[in-house]
Amino acid sequence: MRNFYYLFILTCCAALFSCNGTEPPIEFLPLGESPEGFPDIEFPDDNRFSSSRWKLGKKLFYDPILSSDSSIGCFSCHNASLAFSDDKKFSFGVNNAEGKSNAPTLTNVAYHPYFNRDGGVPTLEMQVLVPIQEHNELNNNIVEIAEKLKGIPEYVEMAKQAYNREPDAFVITRALATFERTLVSGNSPYDYVNTGRLNSAMTRSAKRGMELFFDERSGCINCHSGSNFTNYSFENNGLYKEYADSGRMRITGLEEDRAKFKVPTLRNVELTAPYMHDGSMQTLEEVVRHYSAGGNGHINQSPFINSLLLSEKDIADMVEFLKSLTDMSFTTNANLLED
Numbered sequence: 001m002r003n004f005y006y007l008f009i010l011t012c013c014a015a016l017f018s019c020n021g022t023e024p025p026i027e028f029l030p031l032g033e034s035p036e037g038f039p040d041i042e043f044p045d046d047n048r049f050s051s052s053r054w055k056l057g058k059k060l061f062y063d064p065i066l067s068s069d070s071s072i073g074c075f076s077c078h079n080a081s082l083a084f085s086d087d088k089k090f091s092f093g094v095n096n097a098e099g100k101s102n103a104p105t106l107t108n109v110a111y112h113p114y115f116n117r118d119g120g121v122p123t124l125e126m127q128v129l130v131p132i133q134e135h136n137e138l139n140n141n142i143v144e145i146a147e148k149l150k151g152i153p154e155y156v157e158m159a160k161q162a163y164n165r166e167p168d169a170f171v172i173t174r175a176l177a178t179f180e181r182t183l184v185s186g187n188s189p190y191d192y193v194n195t196g197r198l199n200s201a202m203t204r205s206a207k208r209g210m211e212l213f214f215d216e217r218s219g220c221i222n223c224h225s226g227s228n229f230t231n232y233s234f235e236n237n238g239l240y241k242e243y244a245d246s247g248r249m250r251i252t253g254l255e256e257d258r259a260k261f262k263v264p265t266l267r268n269v270e271l272t273a274p275y276m277h278d279g280s281m282q283t284l285e286e287v288v289r290h291y292s293a294g295g296n297g298h299i300n301q302s303p304f305i306n307s308l309l310l311s312e313k314d315i316a317d318m319v320e321f322l323k324s325l326t327d328m329s330f331t332t333n334a335n336l337l338e339d
Ligand code: HEC
Pocket: 061, 066, 072, 073, 074, 075, 076, 077, 078, 091, 092, 093, 094, 099, 100, 101, 102, 103, 104, 105, 106, 109, 112, 114, 115, 116, 117, 118, 124, 127, 128, 131, 132, 136, 137, 138, 176, 180
């Protein structure tokens, strides 16, 4: 009887471990380094990594001095605990002015070949100017920000150490981009399984979802491929028949690019709700049901978006898989959080 009792407990433990997954350890990456299995992070020739550049960039990222009324900063819409995104459909800028698209995560932006959902900005350095000038974001002017910083001895000293010049537009854009390039995430339960470090890091359901995700049947990896779960192409994933936002067409002027958006990363996607360029979907389950149904047939809808007829179990497993891309060593890394 006693043996039977122990056997029962053992079976329960085994069942628990295989179903719930083991929490992977929290491991912080050294700054500027890429996670196992990822390409190296490229720092441009005129903006090599240094810790003084990074420190200045981090200080600017968390400083509301960047906004015209000193009320908000980059951190307001790119919140570290939400994987550097926010939980709004559209973010609010200075004077509570509502934006026009959903704030994306900054997870692994170092790897993006171009920026914003329409891909209209070629470098991270140049992207900094967009939120600074947008009326419904920081509503400011970089020259005025530089003037303010020149009056603050700590910033003058930091700019000198980092770039050997006064705080100016060059320094502000370069330093912020340096900090952003270190927002690197690759230590999720999925990564522990994928690199063979901890096979029990994912639940059985998540592993089934992973098989489905990488299978031809779902077609997800026609777009969400590679270590960052995006091929960075511009696609229409069939949200509507008619879109309010013209997307990539804004940049190219081509009808064939209407309502196409940059394929987003799926890393930390559990934390970045609501979803899509317009924040129109609240949950991952809603997203997976959308793909299962096959899209609403916009004229530019990708041929890879088709009805999948997923079962309820498939849907639940796929959601579990997407949740296994959440990297706690990214969102709790004190290096990246506000000091
Ligand atoms: C008021 C909210 C808000 C603030 C403040 C803000 N952003 Fe953003 N950010 C957004 C939104 C919304 C987008 C998406 C814009 C688009 O693509 O249409 C975005 C996009 C980005 C992107 C592009 C990401 C990608 O996947 O291509 C980067 C990088 C970025 N922001 C960095 C910053 C930095 C650096 C600051 C501070 C200087 C900042 N943001 C301030 C809302 C904000």
